[in-house]
Amino acid sequence: MSSPESAHRWIQLIEPACTSCMICARECPSWCITIDSHTEPVAGLPAGARDRTRNVLDRFAIDWSLCMYCGICVEECPYDALEWVGDLTPPGSRAGALVEEMVPPPS
């Protein structure tokens, strides 16, 4: 079913924008966001440059059975990596089915 763009029915992750800063997980009042990540060295640096690392997102999950759709995560993300969408959050048929693995953990 169609909904206006402003409808606050579901939150989705824009994965390329996420830097694993953890701010959304920290700010969520329901503790419903789980993020796993690790650091990797940055390759291809010029000679003599200091070693640098970057974060790699391994898992991003939201437990919709806890989420109260407050939108704090969307507002707090410094990289605009979370957005409201107008589709309905899908229902589930068993306990735990409401955990959405937006970036599933490596198997």
Add this chain to the structure above:
Amino acid sequence: MRWVDWYGDGSLYVLDVALACCTLEFDAASPVLAGPLPTLHDRAQVAVVISGTVTDRLAPAVAAIVDGCEQLAGQRPTVISFGACASSGGPYWDSYAVTKGVDQLVAVDAYVPGCPPPPEALSAVLDDLVGG
């Protein structure tokens, strides 16, 4: 208890266990006002929607209502956990007085996320129930 003849043709009767704010979305989704249960015919389906936070104090009453539906309908009803609170305790999962999801008390057939879910979410789940 008061029931909604959802399609107006006796094919699906829905009972709302109106516990908290989610029941307002049930009201918005419901095509008609609830009424007493008429005689169910053989192919009628029965659904119980738990709309809202289940407190520890009310938990026995909620379980009794689902059991009572089974008596009345002669079959186990489909149980729909409507909204975050009914599904897991929702934002109140940490409360000293909240049951963490109605599935602690009765088997649940469908978990509908939302706080509250929009009325269309309930209609969609009930349509699936009858169709599928």
Add this chain to the structure above:
Amino acid sequence: MISWAGEIVIKVLSENWLAAVEALQADGFHYFDWLGCVDEIGRSDHFRIVLVVRNIADGAEPEVLSCLLPRDDPKIDSVRGVFAGAAWHEREAAELFGVEFVGGERRRLLLNPEFEGTPLRKDEVLAARTGMNWPGAEEPEEMGDPGKTGASSSRRRMVPPGVPDPAVWGDRDASQAAADPADVAESAIGGRVRRRRT
């Protein structure tokens, strides 16, 4: 008399509480609005019982009574003989704060009969989150060394809002004296508690 949201609050000693409520009712304040309890820990070692009545016939402005009770033995007369509706408000304050209403109704209102505790006291910690791993405490792990995170070891471990500092309540050093209730209450709302080394 102290000012509270613009209204005048009448302070009453607990021994005069029932008489004060009866006097107000006799004076035309026939409408019982509400009765509540405030835990004044951190400001003083008391519970404050607040009661609001109104004179509907005369503008319905609220008349506010306030009574301080010692936190270690909070007892006050029940006013349900004056306003029957006060019974439920008193039951709620009794079970959530542990206040005794002399002559009041003893039945629980909102909590399960088996429930133990007085959860609205500020030094009673809502323990559910202290036992759970906070998803916000995760940090990116250093590759090749899964046990080590990239965060510098000197960074102070973050405690989420609503969870008291473990040094004050919970998983703390048992050789240190127990924190006093005011410190626990302060920490639970996110305040920094300076622990004195004994």
